[in-house]
Amino acid sequence: MSNAKIGVLVMSYGTPESLDEVEEYYTHIRRGNPPTPEQLADLTNRYEAIVGGFFPLRKNTDNQVAALQQWLDEAAPGTYRCYQGLKHARPYIEDGVRQMSEDGVKEAVGIVLAPHYSFMSVGGYIKRAKETAEQLGVAMRFVEEYHLHPKLIEALSQRVERGLAAFGPEVDRVAVKVLFSAHSLPERIVQMKDPYPEQLLATAAATASAAGTSNWQFTWQSAGRTHEPWLGPDILETLQELAANGVKHVLAAPIGFVSDHLEVLYDLDIEAKAEAARLGLHLERIEMLNTDPLYMEVLGDCVLHAREK
């Protein structure tokens, strides 16, 4: 490849490629501690429940990276080359940086397929990329967050509007509670003054306002199965509280995620929907961003500006 190219390390969570890889993946998430047989069975069952043990995040990340490459090729022909770096699966973040270096890349931008910054999420991705880049002599800049990018808010608010319309003409839009959500994190991030909760609330408020609804609230989802306390309330508790308060229609808007994957297809579409049905609630979910051209524009624009900083 030409040495003139600027590398773009596109970082994402990562997923197993087959059911045989679930144990290795889970062990990586648990920082080298293998799961117990029960924990492994529980996670494997969740993957099997989402369209029969298929791993949608793998394909979705490939598609997002290809679409971003195309966007950058149109915006700045011949300038950028995208690489993947995954948090918990191959190619790992370090592999992506190494590949850039082997290809002769001297300058690169790192961006995460997650809009909100937390020391425990995006901060961790950046730390790993930075350490390897420094060892290999690749100069890297990073996009830390893009939770209020106008095109992100536009893409999300379009989805909320379509989601509200999906309840049909017989349901008054004003009566639908829009429930924004994101992956919970351990409560200790609050003492660390982590910007994650505040950024999520800002995205939720901006999206609701652009979609023209004031009937919304924020809740957490997918808390880890560890002994320490995690941020709550969890979506299952929130659904119970809403039902107790007479709410009948809920639109789930998982704004902390950007593609279809386990935490959406299982935690919301299977687990939260079952709880909603038990409570007599009508629960719908907004579509995920995946390769929405507006989302590609957010990523592309952030990459271009990271370079200009």
Ligand code: FEC
């Ligand atoms: O579809 C897939 O295969 C992967 C879906 C997936 C995404 C995702 C995103 C985030 N996570 C975040 C934080 C944590 C913390 C722990 C943790 C644990 C898991 C487990 C699975 C899992 N996460 Fe995840 N996460 C996804 C999947 N996550 C599976 C392990 C079993 C379980 O608890 O369900 C706890 C780690 C520990 O034990 O210490 C913390 C955050 C995000 C959103 C930002 C991002 O994408 O990076 C934050 C997608």
